[in-house]
Amino acid sequence: MSSLFGSVLASFLSAIVVAGSAFGQAANPTWITDVTIISSENLDHIGTGSVLIENGHIARVERGPARKKPAGATIVSGKGLFLVPGLIDSHVHLAAVPGVSYEVSLSPAEKKPPMLKRYPEQLPRSYLYFGYTTLIDLAVADHQVLDKFRQAPVHPDLYDCGESLPFANGYPMSFAPPETRFKLFPNFIYDPKQASAIPYEYKPQDHTPAADVASVKRSHGICVKTYFERGFGADRNLPVMGPEVAAEIRRAATQAGLVLMMHANTFEAQKFAVQADVDVIAHGLWNWGDLYKQTELPPEIKDLLDEIVRKRIGYQSTLQVIQGLRAYFDPEYLNTPDIPKVIPAEMLEWFKSPEGKWFKKELADGDVPDATMRQTFDNGPLRRVRLVLAYLASKDANFLFATDTPSSPTYGNLPGLNGYLEMQQLREAGLSLKQIFRAATINNAREFKIDSQVGTIEPGKVANLLLLRKSPLESLDAYDSIVTVWVHGKPISRDSLAATANK
Numbered sequence: 001m002s003s004l005f006g007s008v009l010a011s012f013l014s015a016i017v018v019a020g021s022a023f024g025q026a027a028n029p030t031w032i033t034d035v036t037i038i039s040s041e042n043l044d045h046i047g048t049g050s051v052l053i054e055n056g057h058i059a060r061v062e063r064g065p066a067r068k069k070p071a072g073a074t075i076v077s078g079k080g081l082f083l084v085p086g087l088i089d090s091h092v093h094l095a096a097v098p099g100v101s102y103e104v105s106l107s108p109a110e111k112k113p114p115m116l117k118r119y120p121e122q123l124p125r126s127y128l129y130f131g132y133t134t135l136i137d138l139a140v141a142d143h144q145v146l147d148k149f150r151q152a153p154v155h156p157d158l159y160d161c162g163e164s165l166p167f168a169n170g171y172p173m174s175f176a177p178p179e180t181r182f183k184l185f186p187n188f189i190y191d192p193k194q195a196s197a198i199p200y201e202y203k204p205q206d207h208t209p210a211a212d213v214a215s216v217k218r219s220h221g222i223c224v225k226t227y228f229e230r231g232f233g234a235d236r237n238l239p240v241m242g243p244e245v246a247a248e249i250r251r252a253a254t255q256a257g258l259v260l261m262m263h264a265n266t267f268e269a270q271k272f273a274v275q276a277d278v279d280v281i282a283h284g285l286w287n288w289g290d291l292y293k294q295t296e297l298p299p300e301i302k303d304l305l306d307e308i309v310r311k312r313i314g315y316q317s318t319l320q321v322i323q324g325l326r327a328y329f330d331p332e333y334l335n336t337p338d339i340p341k342v343i344p345a346e347m348l349e350w351f352k353s354p355e356g357k358w359f360k361k362e363l364a365d366g367d368v369p370d371a372t373m374r375q376t377f378d379n380g381p382l383r384r385v386r387l388v389l390a391y392l393a394s395k396d397a398n399f400l401f402a403t404d405t406p407s408s409p410t411y412g413n414l415p416g417l418n419g420y421l422e423m424q425q426l427r428e429a430g431l432s433l434k435q436i437f438r439a440a441t442i443n444n445a446r447e448f449k450i451d452s453q454v455g456t457i458e459p460g461k462v463a464n465l466l467l468l469r470k471s472p473l474e475s476l477d478a479y480d481s482i483v484t485v486w487v488h489g490k491p492i493s494r495d496s497l498a499a500t501a502n503k
């Protein structure tokens with residue numbers, strides 16, 4: 001699609017986001033002075049400078065020593081500090097609550113257990129606490145949750161892919177019982193071969209790839225999310241789409257100007273995604289199929305990764321999907337010092353209780369020792385996906401920072417903190433600090449066509465900014481050294497965003 005259309009679309013959407021936000025625009029301009037500016041367009045010649053915020057936008061960026069103070073501006077001294085663009089997480093699921101079943105997650109507010117009452121209020125704050133000022137929800141399961149999020153007093157900018165496009169009776173609608181799955185996933189793709197397994201009221205013509213993409217477009221989605229997944233655990237051999245269906249989705253998404261994303265984490269699925277010419281692969285390649293025992297990266301996987309690099313396909317590594325499961329077998333996980341900052345105390349208490357670990361039983365039989373389970377993750381999917389990422393990093397692939405929070409009912413994927421943990425996983429897998437920084441800022445902004453609004457520190461963009469004590473090009477600790485978060489020019493002290501500050 002043309003980039004002109006993309007930026008028009010982005011401005012249109014951004015207008016909606018701004019209109020829907022409760023931020024009053026600061027009356028006075030803000031002038032951040034003598035700060036080290038780190039932004040993707042100047043990574044090779046970083047220096048200090050000053051940034052003027054006016055009417056929620058970046059009005060001016062000056063390199064070198066601060067010049068004359070703009071009239072009426074509030075001065076924020078950035079001396080010894082670092083200014084970076086707000087971070088973007090391009091894969092979240094806001095309606096799913098970590099650590100509880102989907103049934104509980106999606107139940108009405110009045111039916112939720114008391115320990116979850118304060119969670120929705122804390123959710124946007126936790127993302128901001130770790131510097132995430134833009135989020136993309138990939139599969140809207142409950143529009144009300146997203147509406148509430150957008151109405152919160154402070155919240156990241158939120159984009160979404162509307163309702164996702166699973167193949168009829170395939171992943172992930174297969175997890176819901178047959179009587180409810182079509183209600184939960186009304187934007188599924190009809191499969192004539194399964195006519196007898198699709199309720200009569202769903203007409204084929206309303207569930208073609210083109211009709212489904214049009215429905216995403218009507219709901220103001222910026223992306224289309226579909227799946228290639230044969231299943232795992234008890235649900236293997238799920239139906240998957242063929243290349244013709246994928247081609248139709250591709251055509252419709254291109255015509256509608258939407259970014260096409262495919263859930264794919266197996267060798268077969270990522271090959272399918274590349275052939276289908278998707279824009280974004282929504283997971284790392286941790287399932288190698290028959291090649292799973294290979295200790296080095298097999299040549300056929302290298303060939304596929306070369307193709308992903310050559311086509312500049314956006315790559316969402318989402319290592320925390322695996323780490324988030326492993327968390328149940330790590331006795332130290334719930335003692336992570338940042339956890340009390342991102343969830344209400346009563347929720348953490350419940351996670352520590354025996355009932356709070358219900359999901360652990362679904363992951364392993366009670367008699368398997370934790371250490372054995374940790375090894376299963378470490379020597380299996382984590383080992384494989386790290387080899388993949390190290391290779392992609394060596395070729396400077398188009399990494400898109402993405403956490404898939406929460407990717408399952410796990411308490412190992414908590415809002416905001418999960419991003420910080422994902423960065424540590426990426427670093428361990430071999431990405432450079434620069435690659436991680438770019439993935440979480442400009443790469444995401446470009447891929448999702450919101451770079452006219454966010455992603456760098458340049459005049460005209462929305463003033464979504466972070467003031468840090470440390471440089472993110474020197475250590476990942478920088479992302480946990482936030483002093484101030486600006487959202488549409490409104491300054492918020494990091495401490496005030498913590499769950500511990502919200503009593």
Ligand SMILES: [Zn+2]
Pocket residue numbers: 091093138404407
């Ligand atoms: Zn996901």
